[in-house]
Amino acid sequence: xxxxxxxxxxxxxxxxxxxxxxxxxxxxxxxxxxxxxxxxxxxxxxxxxxxxxxxxxxxxxxxxxxxxxxxxxxxxxxxxxxxxxxxxxxxxxxxxxxxxxxxxxxxxxxxxxxxxxxxxxxxxxxxxxxxxxxxxxxxxxxxxxxxxxxxxxxxxxxxxxxxxxxxxxxxxxxxxxxxxxxxxxxxxxxxxxxxxxxxxxxxxxxxxxxxxxxxxxxxxxxxxxxxxxxxxxxxxxxxxxx
Amino acid sequence: xxxxxxxxxxxxxxxxxxxxxxxxxxxxxxxxxxxxxxxxxxxxxxxxxxxxxxxxxxxxxxxxxxxxxxxxxxxxxxxxxxxxxxxxxxxxxxxxxxxxxxxxxxxxxxxxxxxxxxxxxxxxxxxxxxxxxxxxxxxxxxxxxxxxxxxxxxxxxxxxxxxxxxxxxxxxxxxxxxxxxxxxxxxxxxxxxxxxxxxxxxxxxxxxxxxxxx
Ligand code: SF4
Ligand code: SF4
Ligand code: FES
Numbered sequence: 080x081x082x083x084x085x086x087x088x089x090x091x092x093x094x095x096x097x098x099x100x101x102x103x104x105x106x107x108x109x110x111x112x113x114x115x116x117x118x119x120x121x122x123x124x125x126x127x128x129x130x131x132x133x134x135x136x137x138x139x140x141x142x143x144x145x146x147x148x149x150x151x152x153x154x155x156x157x158x159x160x161x162x163x164x165x166x167x168x169x170x171x172x173x174x175x176x177x178x179x180x181x182x183x184x185x186x187x188x189x190x191x192x193x194x195x196x197x198x199x200x201x202x203x204x205x206x207x208x209x210x211x212x213x214x215x216x217x218x219x220x221x222x223x224x225x226x227x228x229x230x231x232x233x234x235x236x237x238x239x240x241x242x243x244x245x246x247x248x249x250x251x252x253x254x255x256x257x258x259x260x261x262x263x264x265x266x267x268x269x270x271x272x273x274x275x276x277x278x279x280x281x282x283x284x285x286x287x288x289x290x291x292x293x294x295x296x297x298x299x300x301x302x303x304x305x306x307x308x309x310x311x312x313x314x315x316x317x318x319x320x321x
Numbered sequence: 322x323x324x325x326x327x328x329x330x331x332x333x334x335x336x337x338x339x340x341x342x343x344x345x346x347x348x349x350x351x352x353x354x355x356x357x358x359x360x361x362x363x364x365x366x367x368x369x370x371x372x373x374x375x376x377x378x379x380x381x382x383x384x385x386x387x388x389x390x391x392x393x394x395x396x397x398x399x400x401x402x403x404x405x406x407x408x409x410x411x412x413x414x415x416x417x418x419x420x421x422x423x424x425x426x427x428x429x430x431x432x433x434x435x436x437x438x439x440x441x442x443x444x445x446x447x448x449x450x451x452x453x454x455x456x457x458x459x460x461x462x463x464x465x466x467x468x469x470x471x472x473x474x475x476x477x478x479x480x481x482x483x484x485x486x487x488x489x490x491x492x493x494x495x496x497x498x499x500x501x502x503x504x505x506x507x508x509x510x511x512x513x514x515x516x517x518x519x520x521x522x523x524x525x526x527x528x529x530x531x532x533x534x535x
Contacts, residue, residue, distance in 0.1 A: 151423045174420070241429055244420045245411045276337065285340040288409065289496035290428045308497055315497075318341040 083110045083166050087119065089131070090171045093180045103169075110161055116168070117145055117157035120182075132181035140298060143233030146173055147182045153235035155298045173238035186234040193254045197277055199261065202269045220263060227260040227306060229299050236293035236303060248282045252293035252303045255284055259306045262313060271317035279314040287311070343405050348493055350402035355486045357395050359516055366519040368526050372461040379459040388459075396450070403443065410436065431488050438485040445478045461530065468524060469531020479520045487513040 085108050092101035106123045117138055124131045136142040138157040145156040148171040150164065161168065176184035193199070236252040237243045243251045250258075258278050261267045278284050287307055294303040336342075364382075368375040382388045411417045421429045456463045468475055487509050494505045 148423065151425050153424070171423075174423070239424050239426065241417055241420050241432070245416050279337070280340040285344045287496065288432060289492045290426070290432055291495060291502065292424060292426045292429055294502075295426060295428070296424075304495060304502065305499065308495075308499060311497055315341060315345065318338045321338075 084108070085110050085119065085161055086167045087123065088167065088169045089123075089182065091131075091181055092178065093130075093132070094178065095180070114161045115157055116147075116149060116154075116159045116161060116170070119161060120156060120170075132179065132183045134183045141231060143186070143231030146186070146233040146235050146238070146298075147171065148173060148238065153233075153238040153296045155233060155235070158298055173234050175237050175243050176234055184234070186232060189234070189237070190232045190253070193250060193257065197250065197254055197258050197261075198269075199257050201261070201264065201267050203266060204268055214266070216265065220265065223263045224260055227256045227301060230256055230301060231299055233298060235296045235298055239292035239296040241290055241292065242286050242288055246281075246286065249286050250278065250283050252287075252297070252307060254278075255287070255310050256301060256303060256306045258283075259310050262310070271313065272321060275314055275317045275321075278310060279318050284310045284314055343408060346401060346405045348497070350398050350405065351489050351493060353398045354395070354402055355490050357391075357398075358482055358486050359512075362516050362520050362523075366523045368461060368464075368523050368530075369519075372530070375461045375464075379461075383458055392450070392454075399446075403439075406439070428492075432492075435485060435488055438481045441481045442478070442485055445474065445481065448474075449478060465527045465530035467531075468527035472524060472528050475524055476521075479517065479524070483513050483517050483520070 087106045087108065088103050089106065090101065091099075091104045093099065106127055108119055108122060111118070115138075117135055120131070120133050120135075124133075133147070133156070134144040135157060136144050138145075140155050140158040143155070146153055147156055148154075148169075149156070149159055150169050151171075153173060156170075170182055172178055172182045172184045173186070176186050176189055179185055230253055232253065234253070240249070240251055243249045255278060258274065261269070262274060280286070284307065289307075291304055293307075297303055364378055365375075367378050382391070418433070421433055452467060453459065456467070491506060491509050494500055494509075495502055498505065
């Protein structure tokens with residue numbers, strides 16, 4: 080195959096130099112075999128422009144820090160092969176999250192806020208006994224908990240979600256998925272009604288339009304449609320009961 | 322006490338279950354309207370069997386006052402649906418538009434068409450109901466004359482209505498259900514194709530009759 084020359088059109092803005100307005104900047108690069116957008120960005124930074132800002136840690140689709148809009152769609156740069164695209168690729172930072180600079184956004188603060196808002200930890204009345212054997216959990220329940228726990232907090236489902244783009248307080252698929260995980264956990268003693276207070280509103284599950292951009296864009300393919308529908312049904316029952 | 326993140330300050334004033342009720346109202350009114358639309362199309366399609374079948378069905382609905390209960394009831398449901406659904410329209414629709422243009426995501430686009438078709442339906446269906454009531458009772462020859470003259474109007478209404486119903490119900494299944502999106506999408510597309518075909522056939526028959534019955 081003949082080597083292509085790729086043109087990357089990249090969003091540039093550094094909040095530290097506000098006099099330079101946000102703009103798109105183009106870079107050209109020879110494509111190499113198996114090149115990912117992550118590899119391309121590193122080469123651009125090394126060979127052409129050391130000021131380019133973007134995030135990565137694991138380069139293996141595990142840490143969730145390299146998410147960006149690739150040709151408009153939320154994707155992980157390290158998991159996206161350039162050969163699946165045409166020779167012109169547009170890169171934008173994820174919307175919704177606070178911009179750190181260029182392609183780098185602060186997902187951390189958002190997700191921390193989410194954890195606090197949904198109280199994403201086990202709530203129990205039980206006294207912890209360090210000497211006792213750990214309580215057993217059946218395998219099916221454990222799997223049901225592990226599945227949503229695979230979320231890498233990349234923010235793709237939030238950036239792709241029309242609702243999250245429109246209303247700031249929307250928990251999004253990642254948030255509702257997180258709550259779903261605690262709902263099935265037998266160690267968590269929160270009642271349905273207590274969950275309802277947190278997610279039984281337009282900020283939570285009833286704000287979702289059901290457009291499934293989250294489900295289509297999650298790089299770890301979490302079953303977000305299932306999770307959202309599960310929370311919705313559970314919250315509808317809880318709300319009608321009282 | 323478990324610290325569950327509930328803020329007592331917000332528990333006063335607004336009914337905490339309001340968002341749920343509105344969502345359910347949207348679901349139920351939507352299903353009723355789709356149910357009505359599909360039955361309506363099947364009823365109209367009796368014209369394909371024959372003028373007499375159509376007339377006796379209309380007569381039957383009239384005699385047992387089903388039309389007199391049904392029409393205002395559906396009108397009310399439609400009104401509720403409109404009111405409830407309006408809350409979904411973003412304050413700044415430009416935001417939604419910009420977002421849809423950026424991420425180029427199919428389902429996100431269909432939602433915009435959902436709003437557009439809704440406006441079209443509200444307008445056209447209003448005229449349609451007005452015309453039908455003005456020409457009461459429903460009979461094949463008045464209907465035929467109407468459709469003969471305004472076939473394009475009915476063609477547009479048919480397509481808008483079916484599109485809106487099809488995608489609306491699809492989205493409700495996706496939101497609440499445990500059926501795969503592909504499966505439910507396929508089922509609804511099939512139903513929609515059948516109903517549109519029925520509608521087109523009925524429209525065709527009416528337009529032919531329109532000339533003959535005059
Ligand atoms: S399905 Fe709901 S959470 Fe997912 S993208 Fe759509 S509105 Fe957002
Ligand atoms: S649910 Fe998926 S898309 Fe959303 S943050 Fe987690 S891994 Fe990313
Ligand atoms: S660098 Fe960790 S997910 Fe891409």
